[in-house]
Amino acid sequence: MPQSALMRWFCRVYLVMLYAYPRDFRAQFGGEMQQLFRDRCRQLTRTPGHWRWLRFALHSAADWISTTLQERIAAVRATTLPECGRKALQVARTVWSVGRRTQPRGFVAEWAMTLIVFLFATTTLVQAYVVPTGSMEGTLLVGDHMLVDRVTYSDPGSWGARLLPYREVARGDIVAFHYPEDVRQTYVKRVIGIPGDRIHLENKQVVRNGLRLREPYTQHIDPLIDAYRDDFPQAPQFNTTPRGRDMLAHHVRDGEAIVPPGMLFVMGDNRENSADSRYWGFVPRAYVVGKPLLVYWSYDAPTADLETWTLGHVADVMEHFFTKTRWRRMLLVPRSRQAEVAP
Amino acid sequence: MRKPPSPQDLVPLTPPVFHILLALAGEERHGYGIMQDVARQTNDALLLGPGTLYGCLKRMLAAGMVEESDVRPDPALDDERRRYYRMTPLGRRVVRAEAQRLADAVAAAKACRLFDRPKAGVTGGD
Numbered sequence: 001m002p003q004s005a006l007m008r009w010f011c012r013v014y015l016v017m018l019y020a021y022p023r024d025f026r027a028q029f030g031g032e033m034q035q036l037f038r039d040r041c042r043q044l045t046r047t048p049g050h051w052r053w054l055r056f057a058l059h060s061a062a063d064w065i066s067t068t069l070q071e072r073i074a075a076v077r078a079t080t081l082p083e084c085g086r087k088a089l090q091v092a093r094t095v096w097s098v099g100r101r102t103q104p105r106g107f108v109a110e111w112a113m114t115l116i117v118f119l120f121a122t123t124t125l126v127q128a129y130v131v132p133t134g135s136m137e138g139t140l141l142v143g144d145h146m147l148v149d150r151v152t153y154s155d156p157g158s159w160g161a162r163l164l165p166y167r168e169v170a171r172g173d174i175v176a177f178h179y180p181e182d183v184r185q186t187y188v189k190r191v192i193g194i195p196g197d198r199i200h201l202e203n204k205q206v207v208r209n210g211l212r213l214r215e216p217y218t219q220h221i222d223p224l225i226d227a228y229r230d231d232f233p234q235a236p237q238f239n240t241t242p243r244g245r246d247m248l249a250h251h252v253r254d255g256e257a258i259v260p261p262g263m264l265f266v267m268g269d270n271r272e273n274s275a276d277s278r279y280w281g282f283v284p285r286a287y288v289v290g291k292p293l294l295v296y297w298s299y300d301a302p303t304a305d306l307e308t309w310t311l312g313h314v315a316d317v318m319e320h321f322f323t324k325t326r327w328r329r330m331l332l333v334p335r336s337r338q339a340e341v342a343p
Numbered sequence: 344m345r346k347p348p349s350p351q352d353l354v355p356l357t358p359p360v361f362h363i364l365l366a367l368a369g370e371e372r373h374g375y376g377i378m379q380d381v382a383r384q385t386n387d388a389l390l391l392g393p394g395t396l397y398g399c400l401k402r403m404l405a406a407g408m409v410e411e412s413d414v415r416p417d418p419a420l421d422d423e424r425r426r427y428y429r430m431t432p433l434g435r436r437v438v439r440a441e442a443q444r445l446a447d448a449v450a451a452a453k454a455c456r457l458f459d460r461p462k463a464g465v466t467g468g469d
Binding site: 021063064 | 373374375378390392393394395396397398400401425426
């Protein structure tokens with residue numbers, strides 16, 4: 001790989017890694033840290049030596065791991081804590097400072113630390129997921145392999161909420177969740193309504209609590225109007241599921257679906273080709289798995305191949321890895337976007 | 344929670360903090376300048392990653408050892424994201440106290456004849 005491409009890639013990864021720092025710290029120093037990182041990369045392109053990129057990557061990773069932990073703990077200390085929490089932290093700090101050495105850790109310790117964090121991260125913090133259908137097209141494509149952040153929306157209790165970057169699901173967020181009609185499947189959609197919201201569609205336009213939304217993230221592929229799909233919840237159709245029919249029977253008043261407590265109303269961005277809350281009802285808040293964090297690999301393949309790895313798919317990937325991988329989508333961060341109120 | 348700032352409360356310093364103060368003793372620098380100077384002081388033994396550097400700077404700003412400078416000395420190489428930092432009088436007192444502490448420690452080590460041959464390149468810089 002040419003060095004400038006490697007450098008760009010490093011900087012992009014680092015930009016994502018910065019999100020591990022507490023919000024305040026990031027706001028204060030994020031830009032400068034990025035700048036410093038880029039400066040170091042530039043310096044590295046000018047210095048000779050084997051393995052320097054790898055050494056640099058290891059050094060940066062070690063720096064990142066130790067300082068993100070440190071800053072998170074500092075952020076917790078800055079907020080007021082109940083007495084028991086303060087005690088526990090005192091103990092943790094003592095342990096931390098006993099273990100702290102002024103010398104850099106040895107090679108083995110460095111790697112053990114990295115491995116532990118990596119294992120912990122891949123099992124509890126993030127989960128890999130592949131987009132199987134085009135319902136979010138425009139934002140997420142079929143074959144986008146992404147990491148789902150399991151922390152942000154998982155209520156960790158009042159104590160953990162300070163330590164982890166927890167927040168409540170908001171309108172406009174993209175969420176991964178267990179499909180209510182079959183919890184073995186995971187779907188990704190955008191949250192349109194939170195509890196209490198009144199939702200209906202008029203000529204493909206969402207009207208939420210009486211306000212027409214202008215949604216910059218949607219994609220419309222079908223110029224025709226389908227009475228149910230585009231003017232929900234008018235003219236109920238037969239292709240709704242039991243949960244969808246339950247929603248229509250019990251939660252529609254005056255031509256609007258009203259989101260009950262503890263539920264979410266979600267829709268795909270590809271509005272005309274999306275099986276979503278319009279057809280199968282609300283998503284229980286407890287079914288939300290997490291928030292798409294970033295696309296780590298995007299591979300152009302049919303839906304069936306993405307759901308289970310067949311021999312044919314393995315061969316296809318081996319043969320076409322470089323041509324069918326959508327390089328432009330690598331390390332893309334799908335973002336929450338707020339809809340504007342149309343005039 | 345906030346203590347009245349006194350140099351004695353703030354020493355001993357961690358090596359990164361000490362070297363950052365040394366880097367700022369002569370002139371105001373931005374983050375990358377500090378990093379380079381620290382590497383120079385320590386013969387590349389101490390390379391500050393962005394997290395370490397700005398974590399230290401955050402605490403040093405809070406303790407009043409350094410402050411942000413509004414001067415942008417080099418407009419040609421500049422970019423608006425760079426911020427320059429300078430040492431405060433308190434920072435100067437702290438680094439002096441720390442240097443004195445280290446000098447005392449070295450003197451004690453010498454008294455125990457731990458320096459048979461005088462060695463060059465003891466970290467601590469200029």
